[in-house]
Amino acid sequence: MTFSIVLLIIASLLIVAAFVLTVKPRWVAAVPAWGAMLLLYWGGYIQPTTLPMWKLAMWTLATAIVVALRRYQPTGEPDGRNTGNLYIGLAAVVGALLGIVMGPNYVLLGTIVGAVVGLMAYSRTPHGKWIKFASSTFIQYFCARCLPAIVAVAIMGIGVESILFYIRTCFFYSGV
Numbered sequence: 001m002t003f004s005i006v007l008l009i010i011a012s013l014l015i016v017a018a019f020v021l022t023v024k025p026r027w028v029a030a031v032p033a034w035g036a037m038l039l040l041y042w043g044g045y046i047q048p049t050t051l052p053m054w055k056l057a058m059w060t061l062a063t064a065i066v067v068a069l070r071r072y073q074p075t076g077e078p079d080g081r082n083t084g085n086l087y088i089g090l091a092a093v094v095g096a097l098l099g100i101v102m103g104p105n106y107v108l109l110g111t112i113v114g115a116v117v118g119l120m121a122y123s124r125t126p127h128g129k130w131i132k133f134a135s136s137t138f139i140q141y142f143c144a145r146c147l148p149a150i151v152a153v154a155i156m157g158i159g160v161e162s163i164l165f166y167i168r169t170c171f172f173y174s175g176v
Contacts, residue, residue, distance in 0.1 A: 008166075015160065018033035069143075084141070115150050
């Protein structure tokens with residue numbers, strides 16, 4: 001029991017680190033999120049019935065792809081800013097939270113919709129006016145910035161959802 005609580009605390013810290021890295025990308029945010037998901041899985045907070053092994057392998061592969069793509073990404077935007085990550089990251093987190101509210105199968109969908117809305121909002125700002133909607137720059141920026149955010153935030157959403165489910169079952173279970 002004590003070891004699983006330690007895993008829960010470490011996983012929670014990794015989720016916070018992944019959130020910070022999603023908004024201010026110094027490194028790939030999907031890696032700490034993936035580590036948190038594994039710790040929650042090993043601690044018994046994510047059940048194999050809710051996250052089967054093939055889904056765990058899929059998220060591992062998605063994290064590996066994002067890490068590989070990080071090497072080929074541009075270092076910043078044309079004006080040297082990374083403000084698009086704030087729009088994309090926060091909108092993806094809001095989408096993931098709305099997905100959690102809608103149901104456990106909607107976390108990924110909410111994250112994708114949130115990231116696209118964040119990218120569209122950023123393209124309407126003065127700093128993002130160089131991104132034209134439905135153009136090759138929009139697609140390239142989506143692949144460079146939104147895909148890593150989608151993978152990281154969706155994995156964080158799975159972790160947060162499992163923690164919330166654990167809290168609900170432990171503290172609010174009436175036994176009836």
